[in-house]
Amino acid sequence: MTRPFGERLAAAMDEHGPLCVGIDPHPGLLEAWGLSDDGAGVREFALRVMEATEGRLAAVKPQSALFERHGSRGVAALEEVVAAGRASGTLVIVDAKRGDIGSTMAGYADAYLRDGSPLAGDALTVSPFLGFGSLRPTVDAALGSGRGLFVLCLTSNPEGAGVQHARDADGTSVASRIAGEAALLNEGQDPMGSVGLVVGATIGDAAATTGTDLAAVNGPLLAPGVGAQGGGAAELAGVFGAARRQVLASSSRAVLAAGPDVSALRSAARTAADEVAAALR
Numbered sequence: 001m002t003r004p005f006g007e008r009l010a011a012a013m014d015e016h017g018p019l020c021v022g023i024d025p026h027p028g029l030l031e032a033w034g035l036s037d038d039g040a041g042v043r044e045f046a047l048r049v050m051e052a053t054e055g056r057l058a059a060v061k062p063q064s065a066l067f068e069r070h071g072s073r074g075v076a077a078l079e080e081v082v083a084a085g086r087a088s089g090t091l092v093i094v095d096a097k098r099g100d101i102g103s104t105m106a107g108y109a110d111a112y113l114r115d116g117s118p119l120a121g122d123a124l125t126v127s128p129f130l131g132f133g134s135l136r137p138t139v140d141a142a143l144g145s146g147r148g149l150f151v152l153c154l155t156s157n158p159e160g161a162g163v164q165h166a167r168d169a170d171g172t173s174v175a176s177r178i179a180g181e182a183a184l185l186n187e188g189q190d191p192m193g194s195v196g197l198v199v200g201a202t203i204g205d206a207a208a209t210t211g212t213d214l215a216a217v218n219g220p221l222l223a224p225g226v227g228a229q230g231g232g233a234a235e236l237a238g239v240f241g242a243a244r245r246q247v248l249a250s251s252s253r254a255v256l257a258a259g260p261d262v263s264a265l266r267s268a269a270r271t272a273a274d275e276v277a278a279a280l281r
């Protein structure tokens with residue numbers, strides 16, 4: 001039986017530091033790397049990032065949308081990233097932000113969280129905005145197969161606040177409600193549970209102002225927004241406070257800009273990993 005994701009991620013973060021590099025093959029980056037904006041270009045881009053990071057980072061996070069742009073060839077390239085992660089032991093978080101009614105979520109669970117599925121990495125990002133309960137099929141599939149989830153909670157984009165900071169009749173914010181549901185699923189897990197949250201490095205004091213107790217989640221906190229969106233060491237320390245040991249910081253464009261040379265990418269990833277490790281110590 002595979003060890004739970006939370007346990008595997010904690011071990012990977014201890015070994016390599018709390019950084020996840022995003023694999024985001026944007027058209028502009030493909031051009032800058034001298035690659036074609038098609039399935040072959042995306043494949044070459046993604047496999048170079050894997051070569052630079054394999055066995056050296058806790059995790060990578062392919063952005064599904066930027067693979068899907070190229071239809072079946074792009075999705076085939078995403079499958080190769082998943083397979084490369086499996087072969088090297090680098091954890092793969094598929095950033096697809098899936099969210100739908102429960103019966104359809106069962107389909108996504110089958111695609112992204114089932115042993116033997118070519119798109120099943122180690123964890124999947126999901127959206128709880130159709131109701132946390134609608135995520136149940138993905139929760140069951142993840143926990144039953146040693147995989148993890150990252151549930152959107154306080155996202156890095158400024159537009160997220162309108163929904164996530166809203167309060168219900170008893171004054172509880174949406175973000176706090178989501179964090180509370182994740183905490184229930186992670187109860188008693190050591191060193192941490194497998195149901196994480198997405199909490200942007202750019203959210204300032206929003207955890208405090210929305211009453212969201214991040215430390216109580218007892219699960220990993222995926223923190224995008226480092227680098228290109230303006231999050232840095234100071235922001236990470238300020239946003240996460242007592243929850244900082246649970247944080248897996250994520251950076252895509254700021255690291256990917258160092259490509260296409262594999263050793264330059266490797267060195268950019270190492271520098272970013274050392275910076276976030278120092279900020280979150």
Ligand SMILES: O=c1ccn([C@@H]2O[C@H](COP(=O)(O)O)[C@@H](O)[C@H]2O)c(=O)[nH]1
Pocket residue numbers: 022024063095154155156157198199200224225226227228229250251252253254
């Ligand atoms: O709140 C969120 C959730 C996910 N993301 C994703 O992370 C990367 C960020 O890329 P950068 O180039 O480092 O800005 C991207 O794939 C987003 O979809 C996020 O930014 N914020």
